[in-house]
Amino acid sequence: MTIETLVAGVKPADAAAIAAARARQAQLTKPAGSLGVLEELSVRLAGMHGGMPPAGYARRALIVMAGDHGVAADGVSAYPSEVTAQMLHGFLGGTAAICAIARSCGVRVYVADLGVKGHGIDDPRLMMLNVGRGTQSIARGPAMLREQAQRALERGAEAFARVAYEGVDLFALGEMGIGNTTPASAITAAATGRSAQEICGRGTGIDDARLARKREIVAQAVARVAPDADGVTLLAELGGFEIGGMAGAMLAAAGAGIPVVLDGFIATAAALVAQRLAPQIIEWMIAGHRGAEPGHAHALAHLGLRPLLELDLRLGEGTGAALAMPLVDAAARTLREMATFAEAGVSEAV
Amino acid sequence: MTIETLVAGVKPADAAAIAAARARQAQLTKPAGSLGVLEELSVRLAGMHGGMPPAGYARRALIVMAGDHGVAADGVSAYPSEVTAQMLHGFLGGTAAICAIARSCGVRVYVADLGVKGHGIDDPRLMMLNVGRGTQSIARGPAMLREQAQRALERGAEAFARVAYEGVDLFALGEMGIGNTTPASAITAAATGRSAQEICGRGTGIDDARLARKREIVAQAVARVAPDADGVTLLAELGGFEIGGMAGAMLAAAGAGIPVVLDGFIATAAALVAQRLAPQIIEWMIAGHRGAEPGHAHALAHLGLRPLLELDLRLGEGTGAALAMPLVDAAARTLREMATFAEAGVSEAV
Numbered sequence: 001m002t003i004e005t006l007v008a009g010v011k012p013a014d015a016a017a018i019a020a021a022r023a024r025q026a027q028l029t030k031p032a033g034s035l036g037v038l039e040e041l042s043v044r045l046a047g048m049h050g051g052m053p054p055a056g057y058a059r060r061a062l063i064v065m066a067g068d069h070g071v072a073a074d075g076v077s078a079y080p081s082e083v084t085a086q087m088l089h090g091f092l093g094g095t096a097a098i099c100a101i102a103r104s105c106g107v108r109v110y111v112a113d114l115g116v117k118g119h120g121i122d123d124p125r126l127m128m129l130n131v132g133r134g135t136q137s138i139a140r141g142p143a144m145l146r147e148q149a150q151r152a153l154e155r156g157a158e159a160f161a162r163v164a165y166e167g168v169d170l171f172a173l174g175e176m177g178i179g180n181t182t183p184a185s186a187i188t189a190a191a192t193g194r195s196a197q198e199i200c201g202r203g204t205g206i207d208d209a210r211l212a213r214k215r216e217i218v219a220q221a222v223a224r225v226a227p228d229a230d231g232v233t234l235l236a237e238l239g240g241f242e243i244g245g246m247a248g249a250m251l252a253a254a255g256a257g258i259p260v261v262l263d264g265f266i267a268t269a270a271a272l273v274a275q276r277l278a279p280q281i282i283e284w285m286i287a288g289h290r291g292a293e294p295g296h297a298h299a300l301a302h303l304g305l306r307p308l309l310e311l312d313l314r315l316g317e318g319t320g321a322a323l324a325m326p327l328v329d330a331a332a333r334t335l336r337e338m339a340t341f342a343e344a345g346v347s348e349a350v
Numbered sequence: 351m352t353i354e355t356l357v358a359g360v361k362p363a364d365a366a367a368i369a370a371a372r373a374r375q376a377q378l379t380k381p382a383g384s385l386g387v388l389e390e391l392s393v394r395l396a397g398m399h400g401g402m403p404p405a406g407y408a409r410r411a412l413i414v415m416a417g418d419h420g421v422a423a424d425g426v427s428a429y430p431s432e433v434t435a436q437m438l439h440g441f442l443g444g445t446a447a448i449c450a451i452a453r454s455c456g457v458r459v460y461v462a463d464l465g466v467k468g469h470g471i472d473d474p475r476l477m478m479l480n481v482g483r484g485t486q487s488i489a490r491g492p493a494m495l496r497e498q499a500q501r502a503l504e505r506g507a508e509a510f511a512r513v514a515y516e517g518v519d520l521f522a523l524g525e526m527g528i529g530n531t532t533p534a535s536a537i538t539a540a541a542t543g544r545s546a547q548e549i550c551g552r553g554t555g556i557d558d559a560r561l562a563r564k565r566e567i568v569a570q571a572v573a574r575v576a577p578d579a580d581g582v583t584l585l586a587e588l589g590g591f592e593i594g595g596m597a598g599a600m601l602a603a604a605g606a607g608i609p610v611v612l613d614g615f616i617a618t619a620a621a622l623v624a625q626r627l628a629p630q631i632i633e634w635m636i637a638g639h640r641g642a643e644p645g646h647a648h649a650l651a652h653l654g655l656r657p658l659l660e661l662d663l664r665l666g667e668g669t670g671a672a673l674a675m676p677l678v679d680a681a682a683r684t685l686r687e688m689a690t691f692a693e694a695g696v697s698e699a700v
Binding site: 028029030031032033034035036037038056078079080082083086087089090093094095096097099100101103104105204205291292308309310311312313314315319322323326327329330333334336337338339343344345346347348349 | 378379380381382383384385386387388406428429430432433436437439440443444445446447449450451453454455554555641642658659660661662663664665669672673676677679680683684686687688689693694695696697698699
């Protein structure tokens with residue numbers, strides 16, 4: 001599937017369904033507005049589904065996309081790149097944080113290699129979608145070739161297609177990639193127009209010296225990119241393979257009419273890439289969690305999304321998105337399953 | 351069960367289990383602290399259970415306790431008292447907000463009448479624990495007799511006993527009672543030492559005139575109560591029957607070693623009553639949600655609890671607590687189910 005086809009597939013939400021859902025929420029047996037952000041979320045979901053959301057969102061799925069980053073060798077991370085490959089075993093073995101949390105939230109977890117340096121894993125459950133053995137360092141030039149950026153987007157869409165074949169009502173992306181808060185910071189700075197100073201944070205927990213180096217690298221990398229650069233350029237210059245894969249999967253999911261729950265800072269950077277390619281994709285996105293990374297708040301504000309959770313997570317892997325999925329279902333169920341004042345014979349406010 | 355027995359049953363959490371859980375969290379395959387508030391929650395849960403939390407918290411239960419309030423006739427609410435009884439049908443029929451949300455979060459919902467004015471419902475699923483047909487108005491004197499306050503606490507404990515008989519790993523209370531943000535505000539003001547001005551809010555949505563009247567009533571009622579009044583006095587002077595029932599159920603649950611997830615402002619006022627009776631009960635409490643009602647933030651700060659959710663809910667019924675239950679389970683599962691760095695052969699931070 002070409003990127004043009006993916007972009008053209010993302011349709012606006014259904015305005016009539018939105019209006020009908022808003023009218024119904026106002027008649028349900030509760031004081032108007034008393035379900036807070038769940039009410040507006042239920043209305044948005046109706047717009048995405050063109051009517052009532054599916055019962056129970058029973059088929060919840062999440063792909064953890066992994067990739068390595070040349071910039072990890074430039075002293076911006078607390079962990080060595082080898083950890084990316086090591087963690088693939090944890091995702092496949094069910095012992096990583098996202099696996100424990102996904103079991104709790106009724107979410108199927110898929111694992112995809114979009115650009116890990118090397119791992120030697122031979123497991124049919126690992127989606128082999130490798131675009132390159134780690135990116136080049138954005139400290140010295142573009143992260144990848146333009147052709148690789150396009151391929152990462154397309155392979156992300158392929159990954160979604162596999163999930164869709166097995167059935168999905170609610171979808172999310174997670175990621176693993178040592179060093180990837182640096183490219184995510186660069187993409188966020190470029191897409192929002194904010195400075196590296198405002199965007200960069202400590203990621204998984206770096207010290208002051210590494211943070212200063214990270215800011216310097218991000219500022220220099222962003223300076224190479226024109227403010228109105230297209231999405232493929234943003235990704236090629238500043239990105240990561242797993243970030244491109246996530247953006248491609250988001251486009252494919254939205255095109256298939258499936259709501260996309262955003263995870264942490266890295267997944268939100270992928271959403272910024274997807275937005276640059278197809279601005280209307282925002283209507284299909286739900287912000288799951290806002291973490292401590294300063295750029296995350298700026299990215300969500302740029303997307304115009306309010307997060308459902310704020311739990312100080314800074315892990316990625318899709319943890320924040322998975323935790324938000326039961327809330328999305330709960331919002332939908334209030335719209336589907338509650339009685340109106342008229343149906344219930346309950347007195348309204350005087 | 352007498353109140354003295356209930357209070358004596360609340361034991362402190364297990365310090366050795368807390369230390370062991372904290373040590374294990376530090377070795378799990380994730381950057382230290384990267385699961386944010388879920389990490390500390392998992393440690394607290396281990397303390398409550400004296401070791402690993404139960405797998406999946408499969409038996410989640412919530413009781414919606416209903417009661418009417420004399421003060422509702424004094425112009426402090428947007429709805430007439432009749433709505434309390436009308437809503438009982440919705441809870442039993444599965445069409446209220448809490449029913450839709452509880453299905454989403456895997457929670458069994460029980461319904462108890464602690465002090466509704468009248469309803470004529472003959473349904474074996476409704477727990478008949480009525481202590482009186484609505485309280486007296488706190489605008490003119492004590493809400494109830496001291497003996498009624500004791501009975502409300504005891505009947506709340508009975509309600510928990512029924513839930514425990516059917517099996518429970520994780521417990522919460524919700525409520526329904528037109529006018530009950532007024533007694534909850536009075537209890538919160540008395541327990542925290544804050545003024546009626548600071549505590550009172552618009553409840554389900556009252557206008558400026560009603561808000562002014564509510565503040566006046568709360569200030570006068572609180573002035574009748576000594577700052578060091580015991581829990582039964584707080585409840586008798588300022589409370590509601592459903593608030594007493596919730597406090598009693600909290601004491602019984604903590605005594606049985608079951609974590610209690612707090613809901614909104616009214617349930618948190620019940621927690622303040624329970625705390626006045628048994629200060630160590632805080633170790634068994636988890637704050638589910640912080641709503642917009644200004645007194646709620648003061649109450650949670652007084653209890654020393656950080657809420658898991660902030661979704662602008664202002665409904666009660668247990669909605670905020672039910673929505674938080676999957677998060678409690680997720681926190682527990684990270685402790686139970688994740689591998690350590692040593693088990694997984696993953697490199698640690700350099």
